[in-house]
Amino acid sequence: MALSTLHHLRSARYARATLARQTARGPRPADGEVLLSATGLTKSYAGADGELPVLSGIDLTIRAGEVVALLGKSGSGKSTLLRCLAGLIPASSGTVTYKDTPLTGANPGTAMVFQNFALLPWLTVQQNVELGLEAKGVPAAERADAALRAIDLIGLDGFESAYPKELSGGMRQRVGFARALVVEPDVLLMDEPFSALDVLTAENLRGELMELWESGQFPTRSIVLVTHNIEEAVLMADRIVILGSRPYRTIRDEFEVSLDRPRERDSAAFQDLIDRVYRTMTGRPKDLRPTGHPEATDGAGTDKRTPATAALPAASVDGLSGLAEIVLHRGGCCDLADLADDLGLDFDDILPLVDALDLLGFLVVRGDDLLLTSTGAAFAAADVQRSKTLFAEAAMNAPLVKLITSSLRNNPAGTLRAGFFRDLLAHHFTSEQVTRQLETATDWGRYAELYSYDAEPQEYHLETGPSTLRRR
Numbered sequence: 468m469a470l471s472t473l474h475h476l477r478s479a480r481y482a483r484a485t486l487a488r489q490t491a492r493g494p495r496p497a498d499g500e501v502l503l504s505a506t507g508l509t510k511s512y513a514g515a516d517g518e519l520p521v522l523s524g525i526d527l528t529i530r531a532g533e534v535v536a537l538l539g540k541s542g543s544g545k546s547t548l549l550r551c552l553a554g555l556i557p558a559s560s561g562t563v564t565y566k567d568t569p570l571t572g573a574n575p576g577t578a579m580v581f582q583n584f585a586l587l588p589w590l591t592v593q594q595n596v597e598l599g600l601e602a603k604g605v606p607a608a609e610r611a612d613a614a615l616r617a618i619d620l621i622g623l624d625g626f627e628s629a630y631p632k633e634l635s636g637g638m639r640q641r642v643g644f645a646r647a648l649v650v651e652p653d654v655l656l657m658d659e660p661f662s663a664l665d666v667l668t669a670e671n672l673r674g675e676l677m678e679l680w681e682s683g684q685f686p687t688r689s690i691v692l693v694t695h696n697i698e699e700a701v702l703m704a705d706r707i708v709i710l711g712s713r714p715y716r717t718i719r720d721e722f723e724v725s726l727d728r729p730r731e732r733d734s735a736a737f738q739d740l741i742d743r744v745y746r747t748m749t750g751r752p753k754d755l756r757p758t759g760h761p762e763a764t765d766g767a768g769t770d771k772r773t774p775a776t777a778a779l780p781a782a783s784v785d786g787l788s789g790l791a792e793i794v795l796h797r798g799g800c801c802d803l804a805d806l807a808d809d810l811g812l813d814f815d816d817i818l819p820l821v822d823a824l825d826l827l828g829f830l831v832v833r834g835d836d837l838l839l840t841s842t843g844a845a846f847a848a849a850d851v852q853r854s855k856t857l858f859a860e861a862a863m864n865a866p867l868v869k870l871i872t873s874s875l876r877n878n879p880a881g882t883l884r885a886g887f888f889r890d891l892l893a894h895h896f897t898s899e900q901v902t903r904q905l906e907t908a909t910d911w912g913r914y915a916e917l918y919s920y921d922a923e924p925q926e927y928h929l930e931t932g933p934s935t936l937r938r939r
């Protein structure tokens with residue numbers, strides 16, 4: 468069993484044990500004290516074409532005891548608002564206060580968890596966690612004590628001296644949480660903290676986090692979460708604040724979420740709230756019939772994922788087809804742990820394949836169960852030609868494949884250098900990750916006959932899709 472799998476199980480046990488101790492102390496009191504407040508907040512960035520207004524007239528209050536989700540479409544200014552609350556960037560006008568004191572720099576009452584972990588690779592887990600305390604001038608012995616407590620709380624005990632590169636994505640994000648929690652900030656600010664993780668890890672971490680929060684022992688008094696995922700917001704928040712996109716760069720609406728925790732995704736009340744939030748964001752009712760791929764959208768019915776937010780998992784077409792066939796053989800549904808055991812594989816070996824099937828809309832993950840969608844079942848049972856057709860349609864759910872295909876379609880020559888995509892991805896990923904993702908995108912696009920690739924000039928060429936698609 469891989470180290471991270473062992474750890475995963477161990478930390479889940481730890482979290483449950485911790486939780487049992489903590490729940491006995493009773494639920495978190497909601498004292499309602501105003502911790503953060505933004506008044507008439509406006510923010511513009513200087514651009515080549517002049518000022519780019521991003522936020523205008525934002526009035527927002529964050530109180531002790533609440534989890535607030537800032538929800539909005541890509542570019543609506545969620546991260547900008549979070550950074551203003553953290554005092555990392557100044558407002559253009561208006562004020563942000565922490566406990567009634569206007570900010571003049573970094574907010575002393577907040578700590579941030581970032582989407583891409585933002586760990587220092589040359590420091591160990593413990594050294595990374597101690598960073599925040601070091602900046603505050605806390606003496607070494609005290610720092611070490613506090614760091615070990617935070618590491619324990621977040622289920623990373625035993626990994627104090629590991630380096631980030633030795634950890635899985637989920638564990639790296641645990642370090643991100645420990646580093647923020649160690650300073651015991653009044654308000655924990657989280658900027659899409661789960662979106663760089665695979666589906667199962669994200670679900671597990673969300674669950675553990677909310678259990679700790681509910682237990683009353685979470686060392687912060689409030690949480691502000693930036694997300695573009697309606698389901699995540701309804702799952703976690705007490706209050707959902709919806710930011711409008713252009714031209715209304717202000718708060719469009721707010722929703723109180725009074726559902727009991729842990730929240731049941733399948734309950735009518737949960738789905739009803741998703742529907743209402745969706746309508747507010749888009750002005751359209753959401754089709755609540757199963758789409759076969761709930762994670763394929765931001766919960767708003769439109770695919771908001773980009774190559775930057777939905778990295779291609781390292782899964783070959785052969786590998787993901789094989790997994791789909793195995794799940795189909797088991798009746799279209801199976802337990803992930805049982806499957807790994809039966810195949811003599813680690814979770815870590817299977818997860819990229821699970822992620823790939825999920826990204827393609829061939830499979831959904833519910834708790835520990837894998838469920839093939841109807842398209843996934845058709846794909847698993849299809850002959851080669853039909854499977855290519857289904858794959859070509861599904862592959863357009865993968866943002867990088869879609870980007871390559873649409874870029875080629877928009878180029879009259881139907882040809883583009885790989886370097887073009889490499890440069891686009893390099894803003895968000897390491898060169899190793901970029902190479903791996905382009906290899907996967909090449910494999911998928913070739914199989915789908917969406918494009919071909921010449922390794923020598925490193926060029927993609929537009930293809931017209933499988934013959935069955937062409938005949939339509």
Ligand SMILES: Nc1ncnc2c1ncn2[C@@H]1O[C@H](COP(=O)(O)OP(=O)(O)OP(=O)(O)O)[C@@H](O)[C@H]1O
Nearest residue numbers: 512513521539540541542543544545546547548695
């Ligand atoms: N430092 C910056 N300089 C110039 N423009 C910026 C800067 N940071 C963000 N922007 C622009 O401000 C707008 C809002 O960005 P922001 O990241 O706050 O939105 P968001 O809602 O968090 O989006 P996403 O969900 O895609 O992360 C975007 O148009 C973005 O390009």
